[in-house]
Structures are given as C-alpha cells and as structure tokens.
Amino acid sequence: MLFFHCHHRLKVLALFVAVQILWLVADTLGTARGLAGTNAMDLFGEGGFALFILLWIVFVLASRPAGRVTNLLFFGLCGIFLATLQDFADEFYRFPDNSPITKALESVPATLGILVFSVGLLGWYREQQAFNQRLEKREKFYREHTSLDYITCLYNAGYMLQALNRELDIYQRSKRPLGLLLFDIDNFDGFNRRFGEREGDKLLQDCSELIAMNLRRGDLLCRFSGDRFIALLPDTHQAQASQLAAEINHSMASVAHKCGEHQETAHYTLSIGVASARPDDTADELIRRANQALFHAKRCGKNNCQMAG
C-alpha cells in the first residue's frame, strides 16, 4: 500500500494511536450520556472543527516535503486536533469534574499545539523568504550573465568587450591588423519621438540586419548601446574597414524604411566611426578612439564615415 511507503507513516501511526488512547481514556473515565444528552449544534460545530483540522493535517503532509518545518506544523496541528477531539468526546461522555486527567486533556494539548504550530509557521515563513532570495539571486545572475540583446538578437557590449580583448591579444602576438566600426543611427531620438519606441525597436532590427548583411563571414556585429552598433573586423586594414563602412552607408541610403501606422516611407542614415588597433592598445582605448571618430562624423554633417586620427 502507498501509505506504508510514504515518509510520514510513523507520524500518521502516532496520531492514530493517540486518537485511540484518547477515546479509550474517555471511555474509561466518563459515563456515556446517550443520545438524549447531546446538543446537535455543539456536535456539528465541534465535529466540523475537528474534521477541518484533520483536513489541514492531510494537506500539510501531502503538499510539503518532509523536514523539520513539516514536523512542527504536523505536531502542532495534532495537538489542536486532539484538543478538539476531546471537546467532541465531551458531547458523548460525562466526565468527573475534578479528575486531573480530564483537566490536563482539556488545556495542555491545545496550548502546546498552537505553540508548536506557531513555531512551524515561523519556519515556513523563513523558508519562503530564503526561497525568494534564491530566486532573486538566480534572476540577477541570469541578467548579469546574459550576453544577448533581445531586441536585435545580437550580442551585447559586454560580450563585445570580451571578444575585443581576445582579438587584441591575438593582434599583439601576430600583428595581423584589427579594425573596429562604430555605427550610430542619425536622428534616432527624433524617430523615436515621431513613431514611438516600438517602431524604434523595429528600425534597430532592420538596421542590424542590413549591417550584418554587408559584413564578411569572420566579422562580429554587436549592439553597443541604444541605437549604436559595433563591428569587430579581424584581419582588416583601416582602408578596408572604411571601404566596408562606405558600402554600409551606401546600402543604408538606398533602403526605404516603412514606419508607423500608415507605413510611411522614411530614409535613415548612419554615421560611422572607424578605428584600427595600435600596438599596446587596450579595449577601452580602441573603443574610445572609434567613439571620437564617430563624434567627428556627426560633426561633419552625419551620414558619413570618419577614421580615427
């Protein structure tokens, strides 16, 4: 039988024995009242109460994993259950008024039970808190260690920084050239204000796809931040990098984006900063130079590419 295999069989047996003993004690000490002496209202109330406590016991055992907190909850509920059962037995038997056993049976299990149950509830609360904390920690871990941007499905700036450090390492050893492109969509804030952030996200997706189509197989395109993308070009001289940038500018200019509710046509352009690695460059320094070049491109009237000085 399933019952004898479950973790709680000893506890359930103990409760069963306790109920038997209680009934035995009631039978030996008390004298039967007979049906005439019972009050239907009391019978219903106290019997129902005991039944519901029993249901709680079943729920606690069925829903919780075995352990200290479950034991505390179980024994606490058992105490309350036995006390209500004794009250229920009172309806069938008349007990002698001054017997110490009846007095103890009336007051001890209920008090002890509610005390143990309270400690159990406190444990349950702490358990839940620890559980929430762990959940939050896990969420935080995933948030910090995810390297995908979920709008464009490109890698993010954190991943780019790792890749760039790796490539710079290779560059320092092999001296094979390394190029970096930094793209920024012109007037993206204005686009967002006009069409809303959702359309802005769509434009970001379109642009990332268009840039990716113009890149070569070994290049890595990542989303840098906001409307800014960054491409890492291994084995690429500055001249090749600016050639690529010019091609991307050209293809961007010939795409007519459809945006908004009415699918209006809008042309969007990119400003591009080009930088190539120098000996003893750090990742930050290289990105800083590309950023400077990008600012220069913006200053030169946008929709162009500029090389870092």
Place this chain on the structure above:
Amino acid sequence: MNTNMHASADFIDNRQPLPAITHMTLSLVDIWLSLPGAEPHRLLSGSRIFYQDLAKPGYQVNCQQLFVVVKNLLKQPAPEDLGFRLGRRLAPASRDPLNQAMINSITTGQALKLLHAYHRLYSPLFTLRRGIRRGADSPLYLVLSDAVGMGEAGQFLVEALLGKLTGTGKSLEMDTSDWQYFIRRDPPAVMANHQKYLGNRLVFDAPLNGLAIPAYQLRQTLPGASPLSRQQRQQSLQQSLQQRLLLCRQALRGADCRPFLPETVSALLQASLHTSPLGLEGCAQALAMSPATLKRKLKAHNCRFQDLADEVRTLLALDYLYLRGKNSEFTARRLHFNDTANFRRSFKRWTGTLPSRFRTVATNP
C-alpha cells in the same frame, strides 16, 4: 501646529504631487511598456499608483512614488540604459517656457545661465549649482546635488538628468562630445551606455555629480540664420526672451516650484557657512520647528542633517581648492576648521581622497 503651518509655506515635502514628477513617471512607464513582455504592475507595485489612474486627466504623482517606481525598475531584468533613455525623452519639451527662453537667447552661455537660474523648472529633483569661472577660458562647471533625498533611486535619476542635459545641449546644437562628465560612482564594467549617451570624457569616482562645458562653446551664438540677419533679429529676440522669462518667473512663483525640505536646509547651511555655520538647532529655528521635528522630517526624506552639512562643506571646499586654486590652509580656515590636519581628515571622509589631489588638477588642468 501653528509653527508647522508657517514653515510649510516655504518648502514642500516629498509627498507633494507635482506635474513635473508625474511627467517623469509617465515617460518612465511608457518606456517600460515598450519593452517586450513588460507588464505595468511589476513597475507600479508598492507605489500606490494604479495603472488605470495614470491616464486620467489631472492625476498627479509625488516624488516618493516615483522613487518606488525607479526602485522596482532596477530590480527588473531591463536594459541598463533606461535612465539615459528617460533623460533623452524628457529633454526637448518645446512647449515649456524655459526651453523657449533658451532657444531665444543669443549665446549658448546665456542659454545655460537661464538653465541654471530656472533649474527648478528644468529638474525639480536636483539643485543645479554653477562653479565660479576664474577667467574667460575656464569651463563652466554645473554641479548636480540631490534636492529631495532620492536614496537608492539616486544613481538612476542622475543618469536621467545627465542624459537630459546632453539632450538639451544637442537641441541647442552644442558639441556635447567635448563635455566632461563627473559621476559619483565606481566605473561600470561595461561603459557602453555612458559612452553612447554622454561621450568619451567621463570621470568616475568623482566627489560629486556634475559636468564641465568648455569655454569656447559658451561664446558660440545659437544656430539660426546668418550672423547679419541674426543681428537684425537681435532686438526682437531680446523682446521675445523677456516675454519667455516673464513666463518662467511666473511658473517659478507657482505653488509647485517651492524647494524641497533638504534643499531648503542645504541653502540655509550654505548661506551660513560664510559667517557662522548653523547647527541642527539653528536650522530648526530658522525653519520654525523643533530640532526633533526637523530630524524626523529629514529622515522621511532619506537623509540626515550631518550628510547635508558635509555635502555643503564638500562643495565649498572643492570650490576653493579646485576652481579658485587656494591651498588647504586657506580652505580649512574658511570652513571654520581649527587646523589643517583636521580638515584633511574630514575631506578624506567626504570625498575618499585628500585635498591635494584636487589642487594638482587645478594648477595643471
């Protein structure tokens, strides 16, 4: 009771609903809802704001509620550039009188002067202070200090204001890539967002939040038509500016533009530093309340009296050391310290570095 009523006429607390705060909250909720899979309740839980209420006309939000919303946002798996994005979104409110006045000024320096003078219209959460310029070639320093007691939401809102200032600069066609930003936090592992929204010239671990605008930009005339036609238009520009400024002044006198309590206390402390510094009792007396009440009210604003006093003294110390190039002895005397060693120790406690670091910067910029 009576004294409280008298004092409450001069400042407001962080539970006062304000239109500017409401606008910020609405923009933040808008940005949040544009993210895939975002639900409003994750942002609004615990803030006593109902999503349905936000659309009602005349519904207003207070600072405390905004801070709860920001704290909720920081717990969510959201992109890290939302602070900057919020700032950019708030930047060019073309209908407000301050922005119109700025557009109507002649040089960028003048526009920024207006921004400083009416900073409470621009951003009620921060006090914007201007550093003394030592000559025509020294940059303009703008220092942002917390006016409300923002607590954990502070970093996010600093990013929002820096983003907004940069956006305003761009809308005035200034070259913001030459601006230098001072940020009071450790450098982030990935600086992409700061580089994208602010630029290359970032100073992390700074003793305060602020920015420096190079002198040459202050002299530039605002964009528009050719210089000649601009000269012709100057007269009308001036008139239009005066009209806008009148609107600004009216707005500033309105009930919603009174300073917050921490800002009021800071102003009292700052004014008293040049003569005899006020203590908690003095400030409480000036605000017509008991010291215990002032303490309790400041606590409700997430700040302590001592922190406010320290901040005011840090600002003055940096002003003497960094901008005016004075030495520690002079600064210590001006800040009412008995000896220089004491001042050095306190300065180290306020900023994490010794005064000498800033003096060297001032002499070789």
